[in-house]
Amino acid sequence: MELRHLRYFAAVAETRHFGRAAERLHLAQPALSQSVRQLEAELGVSLFTRTTRQVQLTPAGEFLLREARRVLAAVDDSARGVRRIAEGRQGLVRIGFTGTAANTWLPRIARLIKAELPGVALEIHADLLTPTQLDGLGDGHLDLGVLRPPVGRPGITTRTIARERLVAVLPADHRLVDEPDLAMTDLRVEPFVMYADSHSAVNDAVLRSCKDAGFTPHREHEAPGTAVLLALVSAGLGVALAPESVQASPLQGVVFRGVPDAATTDLALAWRTEDPSPLVASILGVLEADGLFDTDTTDPAEALG
Numbered sequence: 001m002e003l004r005h006l007r008y009f010a011a012v013a014e015t016r017h018f019g020r021a022a023e024r025l026h027l028a029q030p031a032l033s034q035s036v037r038q039l040e041a042e043l044g045v046s047l048f049t050r051t052t053r054q055v056q057l058t059p060a061g062e063f064l065l066r067e068a069r070r071v072l073a074a075v076d077d078s079a080r081g082v083r084r085i086a087e088g089r090q091g092l093v094r095i096g097f098t099g100t101a102a103n104t105w106l107p108r109i110a111r112l113i114k115a116e117l118p119g120v121a122l123e124i125h126a127d128l129l130t131p132t133q134l135d136g137l138g139d140g141h142l143d144l145g146v147l148r149p150p151v152g153r154p155g156i157t158t159r160t161i162a163r164e165r166l167v168a169v170l171p172a173d174h175r176l177v178d179e180p181d182l183a184m185t186d187l188r189v190e191p192f193v194m195y196a197d198s199h200s201a202v203n204d205a206v207l208r209s210c211k212d213a214g215f216t217p218h219r220e221h222e223a224p225g226t227a228v229l230l231a232l233v234s235a236g237l238g239v240a241l242a243p244e245s246v247q248a249s250p251l252q253g254v255v256f257r258g259v260p261d262a263a264t265t266d267l268a269l270a271w272r273t274e275d276p277s278p279l280v281a282s283i284l285g286v287l288e289a290d291g292l293f294d295t296d297t298t299d300p301a302e303a304l305g
Contacts, residue, residue: 003071004035009039010065011025013057047064093144095123096136099227101267105267109123127227130149130199131197133147149244152228168257169240170254194222203243205264233253
């Protein structure tokens with residue numbers, strides 16, 4: 001049974017007239033009549049009772065009309081879906097976020113995508129440090145990543161979306177909470193809580209801030225992610241420096257203080273440079289149109305020469 005036979009049959013069944021059905025299908029009436037007869041012969045049943053004035057469905061024809069409508073609707077839906085996927089307007093996209101970026105940037109990015117590309121499903125992977133996201137992009141488990149440069153890997157393109165200054169994360173009862181003008185040198189003797197990953201971009205910014213202030217931080221505890229880092233500070237086990245977006249994650253027992261002479265760290269969207277996915281291209285277009293990106297584009301492959 002061919003789809004065209006079902007379409008021809010449905011047109012005749014709905015118009016109850018071979019001539020009008022032929023006009024709807026832009027088909028010669030003899031060819032339409034022959035196709036319907038072929039379908040009846042294939043099924044071994046009569047689908048219509050024919051007179052000189054009208055065409056009526058037999059019980060078998062009534063049943064086939066219901067099934068034909070269901071099948072043809074499914075085929076049409078499938079065709080539309082295929083076109084939307086090819087156009088980058090439907091499918092699943094997997095996005096990774098660093099711990100602090102999930103609180104500030106995830107809502108904005110997700111809302112933009114859902115507003116402009118409602119056929120796109122999002123799979124969110126939050127609280128992933130940059131090295132983990134780069135691994136996910138490299139092995140195809142992530143399509144996009146919101147992470148902290150430098151990337152240092154060929155084949156990954158990044159676009160900057162924000163530059164954040166580090167802020168001090170202090171236990172609520174810490175002696176420096178009420179210090180009027182907090183500076184990096186005030187943290188010289190403090191035990192630090194830092195990220196466990198040796199390739200953490202935030203750790204690099206913390207070390208740079210301390211070095212510029214003339215000291216090396218005493219790393220008392222290490223945290224696998226932002227949530228644990230905040231919990232360790234809340235427990236009074238040390239202080240930390242984190243990007244200012246961490247302030248969107250308030251936790252009882254933790255106070256955030258600005259440190260004007262602390263370093264900054266960038267936040268960027270990353271994707272595979274040679275990714276052929278029209279879906280990724282569509283999302284990048286939506287974010288670009290919204291003004292999400294800064295003007296700078298960095299391809300580590302080019303930067304490494």
